[in-house]
Amino acid sequence: MTDKPSRAEDVSAEPGREFGFETRQLHAGQRPDPNTGARAVPIFQTTSYVFEDPESAAAYFNLQEYGNTYSRIMNPTVAVFEERVANLEGGAGGVAFASGIAAQAAALFTLVQPGDHVVSSSALYGGTVNQFKHLLRKMNVELTWVDPDDVGAWRQAVRPNTKAFFGETIGNPAGNVLDIEAVASIAHEHELPLIVDNTFATPYLCRPIEWGADIVIHSATKFIGGHGTSIGGVVVEAGTFDWSNGRFPVVADPSPAYHGLRFHETFGTYGYLMKLRAETLRDLGGALAPLNAFLFLQGLETLSLRMERHVDNARAVAEFLQSHELASNVTYPGLPASKYKPLVEKYLPGGAGAVFSFDCAGGRAGGQGLIGGVTLWSHLANVGDAKSLIIHPASTTHRQLNDDELRAAGVGPGTVRLSVGTESVDDLIWDLEQGFKRVGAITGQVATHD
Amino acid sequence: MIELARYQDPMTIQRVLHSARTVAVVGLSGNELRASNFVGYYLKRHGYQVIPVNPRETEILGQTCYASLTDVPAPVDVVNVFRAPDALPDIAREAVAIGAAALWCQFGVINEEAARIAEDSGMTVIMDRCLKVEHARYIGRMHWLGFNTQRITSVRSGLQ
Numbered sequence: 001m002t003d004k005p006s007r008a009e010d011v012s013a014e015p016g017r018e019f020g021f022e023t024r025q026l027h028a029g030q031r032p033d034p035n036t037g038a039r040a041v042p043i044f045q046t047t048s049y050v051f052e053d054p055e056s057a058a059a060y061f062n063l064q065e066y067g068n069t070y071s072r073i074m075n076p077t078v079a080v081f082e083e084r085v086a087n088l089e090g091g092a093g094g095v096a097f098a099s100g101i102a103a104q105a106a107a108l109f110t111l112v113q114p115g116d117h118v119v120s121s122s123a124l125y126g127g128t129v130n131q132f133k134h135l136l137r138k139m140n141v142e143l144t145w146v147d148p149d150d151v152g153a154w155r156q157a158v159r160p161n162t163k164a165f166f167g168e169t170i171g172n173p174a175g176n177v178l179d180i181e182a183v184a185s186i187a188h189e190h191e192l193p194l195i196v197d198n199t200f201a202t203p204y205l206c207r208p209i210e211w212g213a214d215i216v217i218h219s220a221t222k223f224i225g226g227h228g229t230s231i232g233g234v235v236v237e238a239g240t241f242d243w244s245n246g247r248f249p250v251v252a253d254p255s256p257a258y259h260g261l262r263f264h265e266t267f268g269t270y271g272y273l274m275k276l277r278a279e280t281l282r283d284l285g286g287a288l289a290p291l292n293a294f295l296f297l298q299g300l301e302t303l304s305l306r307m308e309r310h311v312d313n314a315r316a317v318a319e320f321l322q323s324h325e326l327a328s329n330v331t332y333p334g335l336p337a338s339k340y341k342p343l344v345e346k347y348l349p350g351g352a353g354a355v356f357s358f359d360c361a362g363g364r365a366g367g368q369g370l371i372g373g374v375t376l377w378s379h380l381a382n383v384g385d386a387k388s389l390i391i392h393p394a395s396t397t398h399r400q401l402n403d404d405e406l407r408a409a410g411v412g413p414g415t416v417r418l419s420v421g422t423e424s425v426d427d428l429i430w431d432l433e434q435g436f437k438r439v440g441a442i443t444g445q446v447a448t449h450d
Numbered sequence: 451m452i453e454l455a456r457y458q459d460p461m462t463i464q465r466v467l468h469s470a471r472t473v474a475v476v477g478l479s480g481n482e483l484r485a486s487n488f489v490g491y492y493l494k495r496h497g498y499q500v501i502p503v504n505p506r507e508t509e510i511l512g513q514t515c516y517a518s519l520t521d522v523p524a525p526v527d528v529v530n531v532f533r534a535p536d537a538l539p540d541i542a543r544e545a546v547a548i549g550a551a552a553l554w555c556q557f558g559v560i561n562e563e564a565a566r567i568a569e570d571s572g573m574t575v576i577m578d579r580c581l582k583v584e585h586a587r588y589i590g591r592m593h594w595l596g597f598n599t600q601r602i603t604s605v606r607s608g609l610q
Contacts, residue, residue, distance in 0.1 A: 013460070013461050013465060014588070014603055015461060016460035016600075017602075019602045023602060024602065028600075031601070031604075031607065032604060032605070032606040033606075034607060059491070063488075064491050066591040066592055066594050067591065067594070074594060076594060078596070079594050079595065083596050083597065083598055083599065086596065086597070086598040087598045087600065091598060092597065093595065093596050093597035094596045094598075096596070261483050262483065265484075265485065266485045266488060267485070268485065269557070269583075273595075273596070273597070274595075277595065277596070
């Protein structure tokens with residue numbers, strides 16, 4: 001026992017104040033470094049950690065004490081990022097991964113086993129569709145796609161072996177807004193967790209756990225990082241789901257991969273998260289690099305400020321497109337005419353994100369013409385950068401989907417997806433005008449807009 | 451309906467953590483995989499005198515085990531309970547009888563009558579909270595595993 005008894009009388013107690021979001025995006029998860037006093041989060045670029053003594057090492061590996069062992073499983077810089085996102089989402093904790101896709105796979109692999117079944121929204125990021133359709137099925141996990149707008153369809157899809165519901169707060173790219181509270185309540189009727197990908201909303205615009213979601217996933221690559229520098233993801237769990245309800249032996253039963261430990265019984269609120277880290281992350285790998293965690297923390301410090309601007313610009317661009325004769329089917333759920341207006345008012349009162357799609361006149365050629373005609377919007381496969389981004393999903397992100405799956409995901413041949421950045425909005429609209437001139441030349445329509 | 455927030459005040463929790471020396475763990479299991487054993491091990495590691503109370507064992511975590519609180523020969527600061535909620539009123543009476551300063555009831559160990567018995571005798575009551583988690587939150591290293599400690603502070607403090 002090398003630790004000094006940690007009961008110093010000079011430590012003043014901290015009151016249980018409810019700090020605001022903007023305070024927490026700067027401070028949650030970090031205290032000034034006790035060794036150096038460093039105010040910024042130190043980048044602990046280390047693979048491993050010297051143990052104080054054999055007993056401490058054993059206690060860390062037995063999960064009897066919170067201790068650093070190896071950076072595939074935990075790292076102090078990454079931990080600040082994990083706690084900060086968990087705090088902003090209102091969860092019990094977080095576990096970070098090398099990508100959003102890795103986070104999602106790990107969240108699911110922690111609670112499913114071969115022979116299980118998952119019910120998922122069909123309006124998803126193409127990469128998620130691929131993961132579910134191919135990887136999950138390869139693991140003998142069955143899947144039912146449902147129209148996320150049809151609340152009854154979720155209930156009808158439940159089977160005795162169903163283990164989770166999955167949806168996106170704001171669907172990619174068609175802008176479906178998930179009725180989180182309704183879908184969560186159906187999931188809970190059947191003693192199932194609801195998993196929500198909250199990448200497009202960020203915890204600033206929506207906190208799914210407040211509406212009943214049990215697990216929240218982010219691609220931190222997007223708005224959380226905010227500057228297009230790093231790939232990463234994070235899983236946050238509410239800590240309130242009863243994993244011992246009989247449906248989840250894979251979480252509740254003695255774990256053969258951890259000397260018979262029952263994760264939920266032993267760690268309660270933290271059982272799923274402990275299993276996610278100590279088993280799934282340990283065994284799948286895919287740990288987030290400390291430098292990337294640092295860059296995500298830099299992003300989080302300005303999350304609210306950037307999101308306010310993203311949302312303002314997105315609304316202005318969506319309104320411009322809605323009145324443009326070469327654009328149709330503008331899916332921004334924040335538009336007053338959107339069928340999602342009531343859901344936006346309920347779940348996204350601060351704004352409906354900054355990623356949406358529209359159909360460009362001229363089909364595939366028109367969409368590609370628009371992208372070829374713009375010079376400020378960046379043509380690339382990402383979203384959530386401070387810089388504005390544009391892409392043609394049918395030929396890129398959703399290319400592996402067949403026509404039916406494209407339709408279900410709300411993608412047509414001329415669909416163009418925008419991720420509206422934080423530039424001067426007049427410049428963004430000016431640039432789209434340039435692109436529409438090219439589209440007009442292709443379709444024979446004159447692009448005029450005032 | 452019991453008002454649990456009353457028994458979960460962060461300032462009170464920190465005061466108990468900082469002032470306690472001796473913790474009697476009622477229902478401490480000798481099985482290393484049980485939650486109570488994790489908590490007892492952790493408290494001992496962090497310098498608390500842990501006294502096991504369990505009629506089915508003689509020694510746990512290297513400490514002499516007592517059949518009941520009233521058998522414990524030394525003064526006890528905190529009575530930490532891992533028992534079914536309906537066992538709690540009798541445990542609270544025993545805690546009062548031995549002059550313990552605080553009754554700390556783990557997750558799900560909730561009983562209004564027991565809380566009243568302890569409070570009427572001037573004891574501090576913490577309910578539906580884990581002693582290990584709260585120690586790790588305010589004093590220990592819970593933040594190293596990405597858990598939400600809900601702590602916000604710019605005060606530089608020592609190594610844990």
